[in-house]
Amino acid sequence: MSDIAAPASDPSGAIRPPAIMLGPWGWARANLFNSWISTAVTLAIGYLLLRGITGFFDWAIVHAVWSVPLNAAGTPDATACQTAKGTGACWAVIADKYRFILFGRYPYDQQWRPAICVLLFIGLFIVSAMRRFWRRELALIWLGTLAAIGVLMWGGILGLSFVQQDSWGGLPITLILSTFGLALAFPLAVLVALGRRSTNLPAVKMICVVYVELIRGVPLISLLFMASVMFPLFMPEGLNFDKLLRAQIAFILFAAAYLAEVVRGGLQALPKGQAEAADALGLSYWHKTGRIILPQALRLVIPPLVNTFIGFFKDTSLVLIIGIFDLLTAGKVAMSEPAWQGFSTEIHIVLAIIYFAFCFAMSKYSRGR
C-alpha cells in the first residue's frame, strides 16, 4: 500500500505553496476575486468608490475656497464661496467661524479659558482611561480638575474676569454636560443598581425598578422638556435655577437609569462565591459591597460603560432643542448667519468630525483594552 509518503523529493519540506496563493496577488485573489460574483461586486464597488472619493476630493480640496477677504464693513465677503458653490467646498466659513463654533459667545479675548478647559477635559479622560491611575486618588484628580474648570469658566477670582453662564457655549458645554453628568450620575447609578438587587428591602427595590423603567421608557427629550418647563413649577417661589443646571439635572437622572442597568449587569455576572466569601469573612454589607463586589463588577462592565458614555456624549446634542448653547447649537447658529447662508454642509461635516473624534477614541479604547 502506498500510504508512506514517497521519500520526499525535498527533504527539508520546503515545497512552496503555488505562486497563485502568495503575495499581494494571492491575497487579492482570496479576498477580492474568489468567485465571479465577488469579482463583479469588487469591480462595481471599486468603481463607485473611486468616483465618490475623487468627487469628494475635488469638492473638498481641489475646488475648495479656503479663505475670503473682508469687505469694507469688516465682515467676510463670501462672493468667492457663492461662485464656487456646488463645485467646491467653502472652508472659509470654518476659518471665519471656528472660534464661535468651538466656544460660542464666550468673550472673544477670553477664549483661551474655555480652550484650556477643553484640554483639561481631554487630559482627564486620558488619565481616567489608564489602568495605573485606577486608585482612590483618581477621585481627587476628578474633583480638582472639575473645580479648576469651574474657576476657569466662571472666573471672578485670581484676576480672571467674571463670565456669566449665559455666554458660555460650544464644545465646553458639551463636555461639561456629559462629564459632570457622568461624574454625578455614576454614584447614583451604583446605589440604584444595588437597590434593585437588594433582597431584603422590597420597597426600595420597587422604587429603583420604577425609576429605571420609567426613565428608560421615555425619550430624553421629554425629560429635557420637563427640566425646562416643569422644573420651575416645582421650585418654591423666587428660587430658580439656571437653564443649564436644570438640563444638567435632567441629564444626571437620565444617565443614572441607564448606567444602573449596566452596573446591575456587572453585579449579576459576578460569581456568587465572591459575596459568600465576603460574608464568610464577616464583612459588613458596605465593606463587602465596596471592597469586594463593586470593584470586580465594575471592571467587568467597562466596555458597556464606555458605550453608554458614548451614547450620553452624543445625546448632549439634544439640548439644542431646549435652546442651550452646546457645540451643535453653536454650529447651527453659525450656519444661520446671513453672510454664510447655504454653507451648512461644511459646518455639519466639521461638527460630525469633532463628535466622531471623541466617540471613536472612546469606542476604540473600550474594544482595544
Place this chain on the structure above:
Amino acid sequence: MPIASSTDPRLTAPRAAPRKRIRLSWSDPVFRSIVWQVLIIGVIAAIVWYLAANTHRNLAARRIATGFEFLSRNASIPISESPIAYDPSVSTYGDALIIGILNTLKVAVIGVVLATILGTVIGIARLSHNWLVAKLAAVYVEVLRDVPVLLQLLFWYTLLQTLPGPKQSLHIGSAVFLSNRGIKIPLLVWQPAHSWALLAFAAGLVGTWVYARRARRRQEATGARPVVWPAALALLVALPVAVWAALGAPFHLELPVLRGFNFQGGGLISPEYGALLIGLVIYTASYIAEIVRSGIQAVAIGQWEAGEALGLSRAQVMRRIVLPQALRVIIPPMTSQYLNLTKNSSLAVAIGYQDVVSIANTTLNQTGQAIEGIAYIMAVYLTISLAISLFMNWYNAHIALVER
C-alpha cells in the same frame, strides 16, 4: 407546632418553617430592613410632597387650571401632515394630539422595517469574504454610530431643503419630482377593484399558508416535499391580478403636475418626514448591523460544519440550524433598537415634523398646561415601551420553553 387534627396521614399539612418573630432591636435584620425602608420611603414621600405643594402654589399664582379640559378646546395649531382629517379652525387639541401619535407611528413603523432591512444587509456584508465589501460595511457602522443622530437629522433636513425649487426640481420621468418641497410621487386612484384585489391577496396569503402546511404534512408522511413556490406564486400574484383584470383592470395614476410655484396632485413625502425617516433609518441600521453580525457569529462554526457534514445544503443549514439559533441572540437587542428608534423619532421636533412631542410641545406652549403635556408625552412612550417589553417577556419565556 400543632399537627393537623385529622387522622388521615394524607391530610397532614406539610410542616411550615417556624415563623420568625421580629425583635425590636437594631441587630435584628428584619427590624433593620423595615426601619430603613420606612426611612427611605418617608424621605422620598417628603420630597414629592414638597414639590407637589410648590407646584400647586405656583400654578395657583399663575392662574393655570390643571386637568385635561383643554383637550376639547379648539386647537389652532396648523398641522401640515395628517393621516386623518384635520382643520385647525374646528379640530380640538385632543384631535391634534391623536394626530401626533399617528405621525409618530407612521415614522416609527416604516423606520423599523427599513432599518431592519438595511441593517441586516450591512451586518451580513460585514461578514462577507470580499474584503472590500466587509471593510465598507465596517466603515459605515463605525462612522454613523459615532455621530449624534440629531446632527444627522439636521444634515439630511438641510440637504433636502437645499434642493432646487419645484420649477427646477430633479425628476425621474414625469412621475417623481424631488424638490425643496419634498418628494412628489404618483398616487394610484383607488377604486373598488383594487380593494377586491387586495382582498384576493389576503385570501391568497391564507391559501398559501394552508398549502404550505399540507406540503409539510405530505413531507412528513412520504418524505417528498411538494414544491410550494408555484402554488404560492399563483395564489399571491396570479389570483389578485385575475380579480383585478376581471373587474376591468382599472389603473389610473394621479401624477404630480407643476402648477405655478408648486405641484398639484400626487402624493407627497415632505422634507421633514423624509429627513427624519432617512436619518433614523441610516443611524439605527448601524446598530442593527452590529446586532445581526454578532448574532450570526454567535453560532459556532462547528454548527455549519456539522450540518454540511450531514449532507445538508448551505441554504438548509442556514434555514434549519443557524438562523433559529442566531435569532435567539438577535431578537432581544433588536427590539431594544426598535424602541430606541421610536424614542429617537421624538427628535422630529428639531426639524418640524409634527409627532407626539412636537404637537404636545406646541400645545403646552399655547395652553400653559405643561404638566399635562409632558404627562401625555410620557404616557404615549411608556405605553409603547411597555408593549415592547411585554412582547420581549413573552418571547423570552417562549424561547426558554424550547430550550429546556
Place this chain on the structure above:
Amino acid sequence: MSQAETTSHFVAPPGAPPAILLDRVNKWYGQMHVLRDVSLSVAEKERVVVCGPSGSGKSTMIRCINRLETHQQGRIVVDGTELTDDTRALDTIRREVGMVFQSFNLFPHLTILENCTLAPIWVRKMPKAEAEELAMSYLTRVKIPEQAKKYPGQLSGGQQQRVAIARALCMKPKIMLFDEPTSALDPEMIKEVLDTMIGLAETGMTMVCVTHEMGFARQVADRVVFMDRGEIVESGPPNDLFENPQTDRLQLFLSQILRGH
C-alpha cells in the same frame, strides 16, 4: 465478528477499489505547509487510526476527506468520486461519509430525536415516521433511547457524543470519520464512547479515526497511521507500529503518550 477477527490485520481483497484514496495531497495555510504530499488509501471495511502530536495535520487531513477543508494540490477520491469544486460531487460524498467531531456539534435548539432525523428528512427525503423509527433504532444501539425528547444541553458529554454518532449513522453512511471523538470528554465518559465505536467497528463499517486512544487502536484498527509535521511518517498494523517504531519521531511520540496515561 468475533474479537479475534477484529484485531486481526485486515487484508483488502486484491483489485477492489479503495474507499478513500489520497494521492500526494498538499495544503497550505498562507505560508504554512500543513499537509505535505500525503498519500493514503483506505480499503472498504478497513479501520484506520490516525495518530500524531497536535498540529501534525491529522485533523486537517480527515477534514479534507469530506471537504470541510479544501486541499490545494493532489487528488482525493472518496467512494469513486473525486473531490473537486463541483458541488454535486460534494453532495454525493457528504451523504456517504458520516463525521463525528471533537466538540460533538449537536444542534442545541433541536431535541436529540430531531438532531437525528433532520438530515434523513431533508437530505434523504425520508418520511418523518420512518426517520424517527430509524433514529430510535440507532439511539437504542448507542444505548440512549430514553433521552430522545431531551435537548443536547441536558445530556452529559459522553451521551452527547453517542448522540452525535447515532446522528451520523442515521444517514446510513458507507464511511465514518472520527475527529478526536474522545478528546473533549471527561475520563469516565471516554469508555462509553469507545465502546460504541468498537461496536460500530464490529459491523464492518469503513472507519478513519483520529485518536490517541492506543487501547482502542490495538483492539480495532487494521492499520495505524502516524503523522507528524504534515506528513505520514509511519504506518502499519497497530502491534508492529507500537512495539517496533522505526523512526525517532514515533518513538518520541509514543513515549509521551505513554507517560501521559
